[in-house]
Amino acid sequence: MKAEAAVRPAEPASSASIPLTGNEAIARGAWEAGVRVGVAYPGTPSTEVLENLSDYAPSEIYTQWATNEKTALDMAIGASFAGVRSMTSMKHVGLNVAADPLMSQAYIGVNGGLVVVVCDDPGIHSSQTEQDTRLFARFAGVPVLEPSDAQEALEYTRLAFQLSEDFDTPVILRSTTRLSHTRSSVAVGERVEQAPKGFIEDPQKTVIIPANARRLHPKVVAREAAVARYFEGSGIHRWEKGDRKFGVVTHGTAYLYVKEIVPEVSILKLGSSYPLAENTIREFAASVDRLIVCEELEPFLETEIKALGLAAEGKSLFPRCGELSPELVREGFAKAGLVEAAPVTLNETVENMARPPVLCPGCPHTASYLALRGLGARVTGDIGCYTLAAVDPLRSIDTTVCMGASIGNAVGIALSGTEKRPIVATIGDSTFLHSGIPPLIDAVYNDVNITVVILDNHITAMTGGQDHAGTGRGMRGEPTYQVNYEQMCRAAGVDWIRTADPYEVGKMYQTLREAIVHKGVSVVICSRPCVLDPVRIKGAPLEVKAAGCVACQSCMNLGCPSITWSDETYEGRNKVKIDPTTCIGCTLCAQVCLSDCIQPVTA
Amino acid sequence: MSAEAKRAPGAETAGGRNILVVGVGGQGVIMISKVLALIGQRRGFEVKQSEVHGMAKRGGIVFSHVRFAPKVWSPTIAKGEADALIALEWAESLRWLDFLKPETGVFIADTRRIVPPFACLNRQQGAVTAYAKATPAEVVERISNAYALDASGIAAGLGDARAANTVLLGCYSVALDEPLEHWREALDLFVPKAARAINHAAFDAGRTWAEAARAGTQEVPTMPALFSARGPAVKSELEINAAWCKGCDICVKLCPERCLALDKKQIAVLTKPDACTGCRVCEWLCPDFAITVHQTAVGAA
Numbered sequence: 001m002k003a004e005a006a007v008r009p010a011e012p013a014s015s016a017s018i019p020l021t022g023n024e025a026i027a028r029g030a031w032e033a034g035v036r037v038g039v040a041y042p043g044t045p046s047t048e049v050l051e052n053l054s055d056y057a058p059s060e061i062y063t064q065w066a067t068n069e070k071t072a073l074d075m076a077i078g079a080s081f082a083g084v085r086s087m088t089s090m091k092h093v094g095l096n097v098a099a100d101p102l103m104s105q106a107y108i109g110v111n112g113g114l115v116v117v118v119c120d121d122p123g124i125h126s127s128q129t130e131q132d133t134r135l136f137a138r139f140a141g142v143p144v145l146e147p148s149d150a151q152e153a154l155e156y157t158r159l160a161f162q163l164s165e166d167f168d169t170p171v172i173l174r175s176t177t178r179l180s181h182t183r184s185s186v187a188v189g190e191r192v193e194q195a196p197k198g199f200i201e202d203p204q205k206t207v208i209i210p211a212n213a214r215r216l217h218p219k220v221v222a223r224e225a226a227v228a229r230y231f232e233g234s235g236i237h238r239w240e241k242g243d244r245k246f247g248v249v250t251h252g253t254a255y256l257y258v259k260e261i262v263p264e265v266s267i268l269k270l271g272s273s274y275p276l277a278e279n280t281i282r283e284f285a286a287s288v289d290r291l292i293v294c295e296e297l298e299p300f301l302e303t304e305i306k307a308l309g310l311a312a313e314g315k316s317l318f319p320r321c322g323e324l325s326p327e328l329v330r331e332g333f334a335k336a337g338l339v340e341a342a343p344v345t346l347n348e349t350v351e352n353m354a355r356p357p358v359l360c361p362g363c364p365h366t367a368s369y370l371a372l373r374g375l376g377a378r379v380t381g382d383i384g385c386y387t388l389a390a391v392d393p394l395r396s397i398d399t400t401v402c403m404g405a406s407i408g409n410a411v412g413i414a415l416s417g418t419e420k421r422p423i424v425a426t427i428g429d430s431t432f433l434h435s436g437i438p439p440l441i442d443a444v445y446n447d448v449n450i451t452v453v454i455l456d457n458h459i460t461a462m463t464g465g466q467d468h469a470g471t472g473r474g475m476r477g478e479p480t481y482q483v484n485y486e487q488m489c490r491a492a493g494v495d496w497i498r499t500a501d502p503y504e505v506g507k508m509y510q511t512l513r514e515a516i517v518h519k520g521v522s523v524v525i526c527s528r529p530c531v532l533d534p535v536r537i538k539g540a541p542l543e544v545k546a547a548g549c550v551a552c553q554s555c556m557n558l559g560c561p562s563i564t565w566s567d568e569t570y571e572g573r574n575k576v577k578i579d580p581t582t583c584i585g586c587t588l589c590a591q592v593c594l595s596d597c598i599q600p601v602t603a
Numbered sequence: 604m605s606a607e608a609k610r611a612p613g614a615e616t617a618g619g620r621n622i623l624v625v626g627v628g629g630q631g632v633i634m635i636s637k638v639l640a641l642i643g644q645r646r647g648f649e650v651k652q653s654e655v656h657g658m659a660k661r662g663g664i665v666f667s668h669v670r671f672a673p674k675v676w677s678p679t680i681a682k683g684e685a686d687a688l689i690a691l692e693w694a695e696s697l698r699w700l701d702f703l704k705p706e707t708g709v710f711i712a713d714t715r716r717i718v719p720p721f722a723c724l725n726r727q728q729g730a731v732t733a734y735a736k737a738t739p740a741e742v743v744e745r746i747s748n749a750y751a752l753d754a755s756g757i758a759a760g761l762g763d764a765r766a767a768n769t770v771l772l773g774c775y776s777v778a779l780d781e782p783l784e785h786w787r788e789a790l791d792l793f794v795p796k797a798a799r800a801i802n803h804a805a806f807d808a809g810r811t812w813a814e815a816a817r818a819g820t821q822e823v824p825t826m827p828a829l830f831s832a833r834g835p836a837v838k839s840e841l842e843i844n845a846a847w848c849k850g851c852d853i854c855v856k857l858c859p860e861r862c863l864a865l866d867k868k869q870i871a872v873l874t875k876p877d878a879c880t881g882c883r884v885c886e887w888l889c890p891d892f893a894i895t896v897h898q899t900a901v902g903a904a
Binding site: 047070125177182183257259260263326330351353360373393550557561565572 | 640644662675679695697722764778861887888898
């Protein structure tokens with residue numbers, strides 16, 4: 001029996017097949033499930049889930065960017081309390097931030113269906129760690145659904161809302177970068193409105209004081225067994241009968257690689273790793289001679305299966321770190337003797353250079369970090385585009401830990417008493433709002449001597465330009481209250497605050513020097529909009545008057561991708577040239593040029 | 604290998620295709636991937652198109668896997684399984700060579716070079732860029748079905764270098780027996796209205812180029828050697844006259860290599876002699892004429 005047939009309410013037949021990414025399909029599934037409130041903090045690869053949800057009519061769904069993942073989940077929980085279906089989406093590390101409400105809500109349960117979409121990033125394409133959210137699901141006692149492709153992403157999202165209400169639990173829908181950003185054809189359905197239930201007064205359930213929590217915890221344990229039982233019979237786990245010599249237990253995107261490489265074997269595709277389908281797995285294991293577990297990241301299923309007393313191979317064949325690929329899965333099955341090793345490729349490994357991402361031409365962060373390097377500061381960094389200033393040629397960030405860590409790290413360095421250099425915390429505007437305010441309060445409370453630089457580019461840039469409470473606009477472009485950083489810092493007790501324009505290199509340097517000299521907590525707000533979002537900025541380009549260039553390389557220290565070497569040299573060093581198609585005319589290079597040879601383009 | 608002896612782009616295995624499109628952030632990799640995906644769908648195949656976002660946007664590496672076939676499982680193409688590699692930048696074309704099918708894989712690349720700041724870190728006299736060294740002639744020699752063209756130049760000649768991606772798409776289009784109007788319709792879905800005319804022209808130019816290549820009448824474009832004009836290696840020595848230095852810190856703050864510092868007596872000293880390139884900035888800026896740069900050609904007496 002198909003899971004969908006069992007739990008999905010009557011609905012119109014699929015109306016069309018359209019190409020959707022995994023994230024678009026999740027948004028579509030949520031819309032079809034009648035979700036009323038969607039809130040999230042952006043984070044690659046999850047960002048497009050909420051962006052796509054906001055493409056549906058505001059009369060059907062309220063969508064908004066939240067300050068961070070915890071407040072997003074708190075708001076989604078509030079909407080669930082009030083009896084409507086709600087959803088939040090985040091990247092894997094976002095769930096670390098939202099862990100507190102998730103753990104509580106696992107006890108409390110739901111009124112309106114509550115779905116937490118978590119997108120893992122195996123291979124660390126754009127994150128600080130790679131984490132396996134299945135471990136979090138088990139930790140919290142919250143069922144996790146793991147679609148393999150966009151079609152399943154849509155179907156499992158609808159199922160997740162139904163499960164949430166049927167079993168009185170939040171449900172995690174786990175995606176990965178590969179699923180979120182792969183486009184494939186999806187048969188879509190229509191929206192099924194859910195009648196709002198309203199708030200149900202039941203303090204024994206909704207107020208998690210110790211007496212209630214002690215009563216709720218056994219319910220979580222019982223629910224684990226109930227959901228596992230439901231999964232066993234639901235068809236969400238698919239047993240594809242094949243060659244009985246080998247049986248492969250797999251899940252999510254790994255399933256696709258298994259089908260690509262060893263389509264002939266017996267496959268047990270699990271739609272969920274938690275709660276575990278113990279009986280199905282035992283039955284499957286008994287039907288095959290050799291059991292292999294192919295899963296991405298942690299040996300989650302492998303450990304569980306071995307704990308059942310079953311012999312299984314997994315991480316001895318497939319890597320535990322990084323993203324799986326058809327090549328790696330083939331390698332694993334070749335090791336197991338199922339397939340031939342990879343066919344010989346061209347093996348044309350040509351000597352090549354690294355091409356790390358760089359700050360954009362005209363990026364306002366550039367001058368701030370150039371000045372900080374010149375000042376010889378000990379710089380704690382944070383999460384955003386500006387993390388790129390950690391590498392050459394700006395190389396001006398000493399530490400980066402996680403969202404909002406910069407200020408707390410700086411306070412700790414100051415408290416250690418060992419640092420002789422000026423201590424500076426650098427943090428973007430969106431990250432400051434996300435989790436930079438409590439440590440700023442700590443900084444003042446501990447009366448440490450640090451400088452906090454708020455890199456205010458008026459947007460959440462790294463994830464593609466999302467609005468936040470500091471931009472004065474909501475996610476549908478509606479005007480809303482704009483946070484005033486200066487007032488906020490003042491309220492925290494900071495008495496030395498300056499706002500500076502990072503396009504004025506000298507002024508920036510001067511302001512930072514004054515801030516460092518100030519005893520106590522000083523704040524410099526570097527205010528200049530991102531050159532990409534919300535509008536792409538393109539001004540008149542500059543050019544290098546080659547006759548005057550002495551190839552000193554001062555401008556190359558900016559790391560601007562519009563500036564590169566030319567074929568002309570001066571005393572054996574390459575002069576520079578500027579690509580007029582990408583130069584936005586920010587003038588930073590002209591300001592640092594010692595021979596004044598960088599000028600506006602003349603016809 | 605002569606151009607005549609090569610397999611033409613259209614001679615790939617019938618049925619589905621694995622196409623890997625690569626380039627640098629902002630070049631339009633995703634746009635032509637979407638067009639290819641749509642063409643695959645039109646041909647009645649299952650289609651998967653997989654890309655990577657995030658950091659890639661900031662001038663980093665961008666790649667997109669397009670697969671269409673009666674049934675597609677993996678969203679990504681395995682190494683050695685790509686029917687075609689379409690590269691919008693030269694060094695990027697070399698990065699993904701091992702994805703091509705041996706013998707039959709078609710290589711189509713723009714010879715345009717985008718040299719990142721990262722490749723220009725060594726400023727010593729006589730040092731060279733870290734940019735990939737392989738030339739189009741070398742690659743065409745090594746791969747049976749390699750096509751290297753100055754797509755950016757062709758697009759610029761038509762009025763907008765940004766349409767280079769569409770030139771390459773037009774070049775690849777001869778590999779699929781698909782009517783021209785289908786390609787145009789697909790293009791029109793993904794390019795802004797104002798850019799349609801230039802993209803149609805770019806597509807046609809690419810197609811024409813490929814047809815000529817099939818006929819064996821296209822030359823492999825040559826690329827000028829990168830930064831060949833550097834002079835002979837020179838050895839620099841910095842002479843700091845301590846008696847004249849008043850510790851103003853100007854040279855320390857403005858040295859592009861950050862290799863100077865003030866010592867305990869507030870006198871400028873060269874702390875990282877290996878980093879000094881002899882650029883003379885300190886010499887020129889010193890208000891007290893306390894610094895002199897001596898340069899001697901390496902090997903000279």
